[in-house]
Amino acid sequence: MIKRLIDWLKQPLGLIAVGIALLAVFSFAAYGISLTQQPPEQPVQFPHQTHVAFGIQCLYCHPGAAKGPAAGIPSQAKCWACHNQIAKTETSLLLAPLKQAVLSGQPLEWVPVAQVPDFVQFNHRAHVAAGQNCENCHGDMSKVTIAENPQVFNMGFCLDCHKQVAGDDHEKLVKLVDCGTCHY
Ligand code: HEC
Ligand code: HEC
Ligand code: HEC
Ligand code: HEC
Ligand code: HEC
Structure with a gap:
């Protein structure tokens, strides 16, 4: 079963699927970070x-x-x-x-x-x-x-x-x- 999954993942289509899944995870994470961790525009760049x-x-x-x-x-x-x-x-x-x-x-x-x-x-x-x-x-x-x-x-x-x-x-x-x- 696992062997078959790995074989499938090695095919071009499998690789694309893995790529899309990774992209989705990363872009959700990046979106989450941009929502919560983006410092706003402030009147003074107070350090x-x-x-x-x-x-x-x-x-x-x-x-x-x-x-x-x-x-x-x-x-x-x-x-x-x-x-x-x-x-x-x-x-x-x-x-x-x-x-x-x-x-x-x-x-x-x-x-x-x-x-x-x-x-x-x-x-x-x-x-x-x-x-x-x-x-x-x-x-x-x-x-x-x-x-x-x-x-x-x-x-x-x-x-x-x-x-x-x-x-x-x-x-x-x-x-x-x-x-x-x-x-x-
Ligand atoms: C890192 C720990 C921590 C976090 C995070 C935290 N609290 Fe508390 N909170 C405490 C402690 C400690 C007390 C005091 C408990 C006691 O009575 O000894 C307390 C007490 C309170 C009380 C009762 C205050 C009173 O007048 O007796 C309120 C209301 C409260 N917290 C609201 C919040 C809210 C709303 C948040 C989230 C936005 C929050 N707390 C997050 C630790 C925390
Ligand atoms: C220690 C503080 C604290 C206690 C206790 C607490 N809440 Fe909250 N609650 C919050 C905070 C902070 C938010 C704001 C969530 C946000 O902005 O995402 C919130 C949001 C909510 C919301 C709005 C929907 C949501 O999830 O954002 C509801 C409904 C709610 N609380 C119901 C309850 C109920 C019912 C209880 C008792 C079982 C309860 N809360 C106990 C701190 C508390
Ligand atoms: C207790 C004294 C003190 C207070 C209060 C204070 N600052 Fe400062 N601030 C300093 C010192 C010391 C420096 C570093 C100056 C240097 O690098 O020569 C500094 C540096 C800065 C810088 C960076 C300047 C640069 O060109 O690098 C900014 C911006 C700034 N402060 C803004 C503020 C603002 C806005 C407030 C009020 C909210 C404030 N400061 C309150 C002492 C203070
Ligand atoms: C010299 C003055 C000064 C000192 C010291 C200082 N702050 Fe601030 N703080 C500011 C100013 C001005 C802002 C508003 C600008 C900003 O949001 O960056 C601010 C903003 C903040 C905010 C965000 C508030 C909001 O919602 O806008 C937090 C949280 C905070 N400070 C925590 C701290 C903590 C914790 C310390 C000590 C480790 C600290 N500050 C030391 C001047 C100071
Ligand atoms: C238990 C969690 C907790 C601790 C500890 C805590 N804060 Fe906060 N702080 C909050 C929350 C939650 C808010 C948002 C409050 C609101 O919207 O009414 C906040 C808001 C702020 C703000 C911006 C708005 C305002 O005027 O309150 C500043 C500045 C700030 N905190 C500084 C500090 C400093 C400095 C300390 C330590 C002396 C500290 N906080 C300790 C949870 C905490």
């Missing part, structure tokens, strides 16, 4: 990796993550507090849009990438307070230029971790997988 490498904490720019539901994106005033003291800001083409926004008072319009739909309740504070790292959900931002969402925040993503966190604690499990915990 996370440069800032994180300088030792600037995630929570310095996204303090909301420790305090409430949304992490927040820093205001241009916060960017400017550093950048008006950095020589490179005068000449950098990458920083020209920031400078212009500050001079004109026109806020930068960042495009969100990490999002759940409105009918899902997510709160950063509960997760950060429980000791979850940013990286667990957002991937390693110290290697990223423009933020892209490495995770698809679907229901399975949330539930997998919730089940793991609850472990043998039945009461906790019931609470963390209860529909009303995330949808209300």
Whole structure:
């Protein structure tokens, strides 16, 4: 049986069939990646990796993550507090849009990438307070230029971790997988 299959696969038609199957798999994978991992067009090509490498904490720019539901994106005033003291800001083409926004008072319009739909309740504070790292959900931002969402925040993503966190604690499990915990 297997021998016959292999013989068939060796024929031209068999090879074409294998080729088409492989192409389909790869193009679906590429499509999936393009849907989830394409960084959007942003007003400034903000390099996370440069800032994180300088030792600037995630929570310095996204303090909301420790305090409430949304992490927040820093205001241009916060960017400017550093950048008006950095020589490179005068000449950098990458920083020209920031400078212009500050001079004109026109806020930068960042495009969100990490999002759940409105009918899902997510709160950063509960997760950060429980000791979850940013990286667990957002991937390693110290290697990223423009933020892209490495995770698809679907229901399975949330539930997998919730089940793991609850472990043998039945009461906790019931609470963390209860529909009303995330949808209300
Ligand atoms: C100097 C300020 C700064 C620091 C430090 C910083 N970020 Fe950001 N972050 C930004 C800005 C500006 C954006 C919006 C641009 C973008 O999406 O790339 C952003 C976007 C993001 C996003 C995508 C949000 C969205 O949906 O638009 C995530 C997730 C994120 N940051 C996580 C982190 C993590 C985790 C760290 C620490 C490892 C970190 N950031 C450090 C400024 C900063
Ligand atoms: C705590 C200080 C600090 C804050 C806050 C900060 N930056 Fe920076 N940023 C830096 C430093 C330091 C560099 C590296 C400068 C160098 O290479 O000489 C840099 C580099 C950059 C670059 C790359 C410039 C180039 O030509 O390579 C961009 C773009 C940039 N920052 C945008 C922003 C934006 C937008 C914000 C606000 C969301 C921001 N920065 C907030 C310190 C900061
Ligand atoms: C348990 C998973 C999880 C952890 C841990 C986590 N995040 Fe998030 N983050 C999310 C989800 C889910 C969203 C989308 C929230 C929404 O659409 O309301 C998000 C959205 C964001 C955003 C963009 C929208 C906003 O303002 O909330 C930023 C910026 C961000 N996170 C930064 C961080 C930082 C910094 C940390 C660490 C201090 C962190 N996150 C920890 C899951 C997480
Ligand atoms: C990497 C692990 C992890 C992921 C992923 C995760 N969570 Fe959680 N979540 C936790 C932990 C830990 C707690 C706190 C459990 C406890 O009470 O000790 C928690 C608690 C919660 C709570 C209860 C908060 C409260 O106020 O008590 C909600 C709501 C919640 N998560 C929603 C979500 C949603 C929505 C997602 C997906 C977008 C998600 N979580 C993804 C680990 C995770
Ligand atoms: C830990 C958080 C969490 C819990 C608990 C949870 N959900 Fe969800 N749910 C989500 C997230 C996140 C999405 C968004 C999915 C997406 O964007 O793909 C979602 C989406 C949905 C949707 C929309 C269809 C879909 O799959 O996208 C339905 C319906 C739904 N949930 C029903 C339920 C029911 C019923 C329960 C209880 C058995 C439940 N959820 C428990 C987080 C949760």
